[in-house]
Amino acid sequence: MRRKYVRALSTTALAAVMVAAAGCQDTGGSTADSAKCGGKIAIFGAFTGDNAGLVIPSLNGAKLAVEQHNTAKPDCQVTLQEFDTQGAPDQATPIANQVAGDQSYLGVIGGHFSGESDATMLTYQAAGMAMVSPSATRIDLSQKGVKSFFRVVGHDGTQAAAVTAYLKRQNAQKVFVIDDGSAYGAGITAELGKLLGPLQVSTDKIQERQNQFDATVSKVKSASPDWIFYGGYTREAAPLVRQLRAANVTAKFIAPDGLYDTAFPEGASGGAEGAIVTCPCLPADKAGGTFAADYQKKYNIAPGSYGAEGYDAAKIFLDAFEAGKQTRADILEFVRTYDKQGTSKYIKFDANGDVDPTKVVIWAYQVKGNEIVPLEELKIS
């Protein structure tokens, strides 16, 4: 028995010696100074898991922007590091700790959901990093006094205002309002309720992952509205609109940009025909760039919701690198004063980090077949 302990002890000692010999300087963190341009940015969001479908377009957009940049400027290479959070605040937080603690990251794109953005914004602020979100729309995110949070997407208020503007112009009389109880859907619907006032005749709330909507259909039928508003995502919207149509509900269907995704008409198999989707994003031909075509070419699919926003968010950082910004503080300042036409909209941030409301352009789109085609530009005020 004793011999065994001695042997174990000597093995441990040997291992310790070897470790000490092999031990090398931990270099993690320091960036090479040779490159005067370029650097590293992080992007985080739900890239896997059930909600990935909503976020992947934005990730792809950002990747596309970085790739185009790196091809065009070989002497200014930018690295985009993906961090998958599955959309969960509790996974996003350790990632924020990691990114904030690693000085080689100069900026961050994200979060894609409001929850994960809320959970991490203080950490990124403490690290002095600019955080540009392509798709977190909760209103109060930008009103907490966090100075490093920006978003290239209009918040719930903007989009609710857009829907209201469209409905009023269409002379809507009775609007039936449905939401899915998610942070996005419930948030936007609450805003819409305030704006619509008496036009909102009745409401219903469904649940995430619901498939059968008999009760909702009955309620809609007995309210006989001329418009139905739905705040939420394609997952529930596709079967909902389909079952509404199957029950011969003819009221027109309108939804904000959560449904700005060809998955919506595809999933509804014809039920979505004629539905209106508002989106604070420019139609491909109006945007001026070749974004939509490039995206289609690279990923063999149209950029869905937030594809252009992801592209824009990355573009802001790329422009910062091109302008020779090399520290977190400089980049933060650059983002704060950014003022340029982007792909999805004109990008200039107000004091809260929201896109300047006067520069937001909102378009109404309509579902035709499996396409979502631009209809008209909406003026909010």
Next chain:
Amino acid sequence: MNFDELFGHLGQHTVDGLAKGAIYALIALGYTLVYGVLRLINFAHSEVFVVGTFAVLGVWTAVGLENNPPVAQAALFLLLGLAAAALASGGTALVIERLAYRPLRRRNAPPLVFLITAIGLSLVIVEILGQLLPDTLGGTMTTLFGRPRQVVGMPTIIESKPLFTIAGTSITNVQFITLIAALVMMALLDWFINRTKYGRGVRAVAQNPETAALMGVNQDRVIMLIFVLGGVMAGAAALLWSMRTGITQNELGFVLGLKAFTAAVLGGIGNLRGALLGGLLLGVVEVYAATLYNSSWEDVVAFVVLVVVLMFRPTGLLGESLGRARA
């Protein structure tokens, strides 16, 4: 609280609920059959159903179904879909039994182990349908699997139209077919279990496996049979589901499985007629709850009803026992 709406159209809501519950009932049969014989909860059964919906979608895509085909064609395609779904679901159930449950049974593992295995299996099937297949076949079969984890739409096979109206309650053709088909499948299963030679074997094993074995009943064959039967019922549910909702998705099974299992427990797990009663009741309760408040509360109401029923009738409404009910 919208009592006016509920009681104003009580008949309509009841019919809606029954149609919704018919699908729960068909899925619940799978839980109940397996539980009745093996006393274990086959949590992977919900995925058996999902495989069925994909099979329906696959067949309909293969034959090039368009929205609202003529009646004869629709009938043919429904039968084709039923065959495909029954085959796919039954096959999946059988594979689950052979690959995962049989080795565990050989060792007489405790129920908890079956449960965790089943959860692992569900995860595997969900991920294969949602990620592996779209990734590997995505290019050639986008219509079938769509983008990873995305909801996939199917063509409308029967346009929903009011079939007849009784006292202000209109029943649509889709609801009618759903209900009748579910009842027919139920009756067939009930006949099979209670009136045929094979059914007698199933009941014998359910009552007392050792004695049944002594009497020459091949236990493994009986167990395979019940898994296949449960799978076929799930396949029928998958067809009705595809007709009614027109969508499928890899993670569809989780919520539905939970509901169907609740239905089985509500009626008395292990009891075929209990599954039917539980399913229909759950569907109706859910629609009532969603009408009174809104859909986001229907799960709460469904579970509260379950707890209340279990408190007063601890083995469900009709009691347990697959064999004993008629023995």
Next chain:
Amino acid sequence: MIDKLREVDDRRRALLGGIGARWRALSRGQRFLAGAAMVVFAYYLPSFGKIPGTNLIIPGLVSLRTDYMDGGSNWSGVLFTCAIYVLVAIGLNVVVGLAGLLDLGYIGFFAIGAYSVALFGSLNSPVVHWLQQTFDLPSTWAVTWAICLPIAVALTMISGVLLGWPTLRLRGDYLAIVTLGFGEIIRIFARNMTEVTRGSQGINGIPGPEGAPSADNQYFGLIDPKWWYFLAITVVLLMVFAVWRLENSRVGRAWLAIREDEDAAAVMGVYGFKYKLWAFAIGAALGGLAGFLFASRYAFIDPTQFNVRLSILFVAMVVVGGSGNMVGVAFGAVLLAYLPERFRAIEDYRWLAFGVAMVLVMVLRPQGLIPSRRRARELEDRAKEAAASV
């Protein structure tokens, strides 16, 4: 293939058995020393693979960390998650492993613990606003973190008793579905009661030991979560000790008796219901404690974090690790928290691999990876019975 795996697994088991035997052969003093060494190791973990006080790293070990790969998460952060899961596993083990009650809705207690500190401790919570208005308190007032702790534990214990009272009379499988429903109901309430919980918008600014999250906090700051891990591991060690004492007490033996044969236990004068309720309440309190730490650390919670999937994952931790054995369940918890983080490279296929692993472990080793000796013997008996009856 299966046979080969079995062979490997048998060798692993022999090794484990060897370790177990050797551990039991140690004298009290040696055991104490080994235990102390393990505790020291637990506190060393955040700098795992590094030599403290220097910049040196140990190349082989460092690759086990999650932050030495692209897209990896913060190592202390992952450790914190592991510690929380271990706490959950220990609590659930009291219910599932010791008392033998299948609880699929453990997430409900976790959520109640988390919401206790969020609702009473955060300045953004509607409950705090209401208290401020009703009692005319300043707008910076909220319940301190240290007082939220007993609130959380008390609330979860009460909810454990409330859930257990009507349902514990039900048989195992029914209990499973009812508890599952309970977990869902808590989540749905958190989501739908917007006036109380802010619904799906979530609550932020949840306090920690040093108050609301802020970059000025000395230990529990925003960037390095090391101290959160230290806090969590301390709680875990204390609770491991407490549950270990409980396991070897009168109550622990009563649980064992009930699990083995409830009727026999009743004959011997062990009143099953009372002890089951105790197991439920204690398990619930531990779950609530875990939820409390969880919410404090992340400073933000919303209802989507408390879904049934996580609840089922909790049960999987216990069963895969080895239900009934604290070392086993802790190992299961660490595995299930750590592996998905370490193997981010296979991102999209993480869950597929996870599912396959779960099935394999259960088919090959139904008693779990590190089973309790008593449970392993029970299972062997069952297997023998099965062999005899076929």
